Amino acid sequence: MTGKTLFEKIWKRHIVTKRHGQTLLYIDRHLCHDGSFGAFNRLRQRGLGMRRPDQTFMTPDHYTPTHTASLDDLEDPRAREIAAAVEVNAKEFGVTAFPWGDRRQGIVHVVGPEQGITLPGLTMVCGDSHTSTHGALGCIAFGIGSSEVSHVLATQTLWQKTPKTMRITIDGKLGFGVTAKDVILAIIRKISAFGGTGHAIEYAGSAIRDLSMEGRLTICNMPIEAGSRFGMVAPDETTFSYIEGRPFAPKGEKWEEALTFWRTLPSDDDAAFDVEVLLGGDAIAPMVTWGNSPQDAVQVTERLPDPDSETDAERKAAMAAAYDYMDLKPGMAVTDIRPDRVFIGACTNSRIEDLRSAAAVAKGRKAVIPAMVVPGSGLVRAQAEAEGLDRIFTDAGFDWRLAGCSMCVGMNGDTLKPGERSASTSNRNFRGRQGPASRTHLVSPAMAAAAAVTGSFTDVRKLMEGS
Amino acid sequence: MEAFTIFKGAGVPIDIQNCDTDQIIPARFLRRDPADEGYDRYLFHDLRFAEDGSEIADFILNNPAYRGASVIIAEINWGCGSSRENAVYVLVANGIRSVVAPSFGDIHYNNCMKHGILPVRLHRSDCDTLRQQLHDTPGAQIALDLEAQTVTGPDGKSYDFEIDPFDKHGLLNGLDEIGMTLGHDADITDFERRHRDDFGWLEQ
Numbered sequence: 001m002t003g004k005t006l007f008e009k010i011w012k013r014h015i016v017t018k019r020h021g022q023t024l025l026y027i028d029r030h031l032c033h034d035g036s037f038g039a040f041n042r043l044r045q046r047g048l049g050m051r052r053p054d055q056t057f058m059t060p061d062h063y064t065p066t067h068t069a070s071l072d073d074l075e076d077p078r079a080r081e082i083a084a085a086v087e088v089n090a091k092e093f094g095v096t097a098f099p100w101g102d103r104r105q106g107i108v109h110v111v112g113p114e115q116g117i118t119l120p121g122l123t124m125v126c127g128d129s130h131t132s133t134h135g136a137l138g139c140i141a142f143g144i145g146s147s148e149v150s151h152v153l154a155t156q157t158l159w160q161k162t163p164k165t166m167r168i169t170i171d172g173k174l175g176f177g178v179t180a181k182d183v184i185l186a187i188i189r190k191i192s193a194f195g196g197t198g199h200a201i202e203y204a205g206s207a208i209r210d211l212s213m214e215g216r217l218t219i220c221n222m223p224i225e226a227g228s229r230f231g232m233v234a235p236d237e238t239t240f241s242y243i244e245g246r247p248f249a250p251k252g253e254k255w256e257e258a259l260t261f262w263r264t265l266p267s268d269d270d271a272a273f274d275v276e277v278l279l280g281g282d283a284i285a286p287m288v289t290w291g292n293s294p295q296d297a298v299q300v301t302e303r304l305p306d307p308d309s310e311t312d313a314e315r316k317a318a319m320a321a322a323y324d325y326m327d328l329k330p331g332m333a334v335t336d337i338r339p340d341r342v343f344i345g346a347c348t349n350s351r352i353e354d355l356r357s358a359a360a361v362a363k364g365r366k367a368v369i370p371a372m373v374v375p376g377s378g379l380v381r382a383q384a385e386a387e388g389l390d391r392i393f394t395d396a397g398f399d400w401r402l403a404g405c406s407m408c409v410g411m412n413g414d415t416l417k418p419g420e421r422s423a424s425t426s427n428r429n430f431r432g433r434q435g436p437a438s439r440t441h442l443v444s445p446a447m448a449a450a451a452a453v454t455g456s457f458t459d460v461r462k463l464m465e466g467s
Numbered sequence: 468m469e470a471f472t473i474f475k476g477a478g479v480p481i482d483i484q485n486c487d488t489d490q491i492i493p494a495r496f497l498r499r500d501p502a503d504e505g506y507d508r509y510l511f512h513d514l515r516f517a518e519d520g521s522e523i524a525d526f527i528l529n530n531p532a533y534r535g536a537s538v539i540i541a542e543i544n545w546g547c548g549s550s551r552e553n554a555v556y557v558l559v560a561n562g563i564r565s566v567v568a569p570s571f572g573d574i575h576y577n578n579c580m581k582h583g584i585l586p587v588r589l590h591r592s593d594c595d596t597l598r599q600q601l602h603d604t605p606g607a608q609i610a611l612d613l614e615a616q617t618v619t620g621p622d623g624k625s626y627d628f629e630i631d632p633f634d635k636h637g638l639l640n641g642l643d644e645i646g647m648t649l650g651h652d653a654d655i656t657d658f659e660r661r662h663r664d665d666f667g668w669l670e671q
């Protein structure tokens with residue numbers, strides 16, 4: 001008998017029943033955000049209740065302003081209504097919420113792990129495509145649509161096709177100045193924007209084992225940019241010490257019981273994956289995206305690729321269209337690209353380690369273009385302030401904001417102006433993602449800070465050598 | 468949900484690779500109610516309309532010959548990116564009943580299913596052929612038969628497609644999934660009892 005993968009071990013324990021080849025999967029914990037308002041409305045319209053309000057958690061993030069602590073400052077009454085709906089729905093349905101003004105409020109994918117809501121061995125969902133982030137702790141977490149959110153609210157289950165499995169192994173050691181963000185961009189470049197479709201990804205190998213929890217959360221944030229809804233890392237001592245003592249994590253005897261179970265979760269040595277991908281950790285360098293798909297990533301030391309070297313006619317046309325939209329030319333050095341603005345934040349890179357890494361570059365330097373730092377949660381913000389990071393940023397001329405999704409998606413009004421170019425630590429460089437006609441380049445927090453203080457994409461390793 | 472059995476309608480080719488749901492409906496419209504007047508205009512809004520609201524002439528949906536189209540023939544990785552179901556609401560608002568593509572974003576694929584839109588995965592070269600035919604003959608019709616699992620192009624050539632039996636059953640019957648699952652209430656309760664023994668550490 002062959003062994004089981006981490007994914008299979010968890011999936012199997014959550015099968016309620018099967019029908020026409022699909023599985024009714026039980027969901028342990030459900031995260032909601034301000035954008036989930038439609039799903040609650042649907043429930044209300046149908047006169048349905050919630051099955052497990054005790055295992056549902058909610059916090060506003062997408063519509064949250066980051067420049068003011070008062071909802072009254074929101075211009076659009078509709079946005080005000082949506083932001084306020086979190087508290088209304090939480091009260092009516094009896095859900096735990098970290099609402100407006102609560103220190104624990106923040107981006108749902110930062111708050112879940114931070115509060116100990118995210119735990120190994122669980123099934124978790126959220127009406128957001130970056131829900132895979134939570135898989136960094138060794139659980140099955142995936143993004144769903146709004147109808148599915150209603151379905152989970154009402155039944156605590158979902159009908160699912162069993163995905164195939166893919167293991168991405170990264171051995172070796174990451175070089176100086178190379179971060180988890182560079183790793184995930186290198187992976188997406190390699191397997192493409194759809195290479196993971198229909199698959200659950202497990203990251204393995206020594207370079208992954210060596211990552212901190214923050215780093216693992218970053219690489220598990222972006223599998224959807226490679227088509228996959230799932231990203232996971234096997235739980236280990238790094239995981240357990242991160243979780244221990246967090247508010248919603250098990251305590252005392254229950255903690256011991258959970259630990260015993262969690263230690264059985266890692267994929268067995270003889271477990272088989274449908275697809276195996278290998279990458280050398282040593283070869284990864286700081287990355288920058290140039291186009292409108294996260295797969296359009298290059299190393300900062302490279303020149304932009306030539307569409308003429310593509311044999312696939314449609315891919316060639318897509319590249320030409322991206323060059324046109326981004327106002328760039330093939331063959332240009334990455335370091336000659338000059339962003340207008342820098343955004344450090346989003347569920348990809350707004351945790352304490354991300355802010356520390358950006359602050360290390362900003363320290364003692366001055367931003368030459370506008371730069372904003374948006375912590376992932378009120379608690380990350382408080383910790384950064386306790387460590388004096390806010391001072392480093394503000395002394396360097398960076399704008400220090402309140403927690404939320406902010407310019408990652410611009411729904412709260414934090415947007416680029418048409419035609420503006422950003423260096424952004426978020427996860428999507430789609431056309432118009434950061435505002436109509438905006439141009440986004442995805443980078444790590446350190447690379448974003450380097451762009452802020454030099455005015456162009458700069459190999460951050462050069463800036464770090466002297467410090 | 469509207470059932471899907473057989474359908475025939477004008478096709479429109481969308482030649483965008485990795486067409487993400489941010490293109491299908493930009494984020495700033497997600498706060499709008501799908502019942503709002505003019506919701507249909509949000510489909511591909513920023514590709515379709517200039518800043519002053521005028522139509523961008525060379526975007527295909529602005530070509531009068533494709534205006535009543537109800538079937539989209541797309542490129543690889545259609546509907547990737549954000550899980551926003553609004554990307555389906557806005558297709559529905561424009562009378563789209565099916566999207567045929569070589570591959571889909573998994574979440575968008577599932578979202579289509581919830582609103583009676585048939586997502587069809589077809590071989591890439593077949594999608595290329597169909598798109599070319601629609602470029603050559605604007606307004607040409609595409610026929611879909613879910614029971615038989617076929618797509619028929621303007622030239623009468625048919626292509627078989629695969630669909631999960633669960634999804635097929637749901638679409639053919641216009642099933643209300645929540646209603647169906649509530650019918651499994653006893654199974655869920657049983658499961659919860661077992662699960663509580665298994666995952667006792669999870670209870671608050």
Ligand code: SF4
Pocket residue numbers: 061062107108109128130346347348404405406408409426427
């Ligand atoms: S930070 Fe960006 S990607 Fe993350 S949940 Fe918010 S909008 Fe989505």
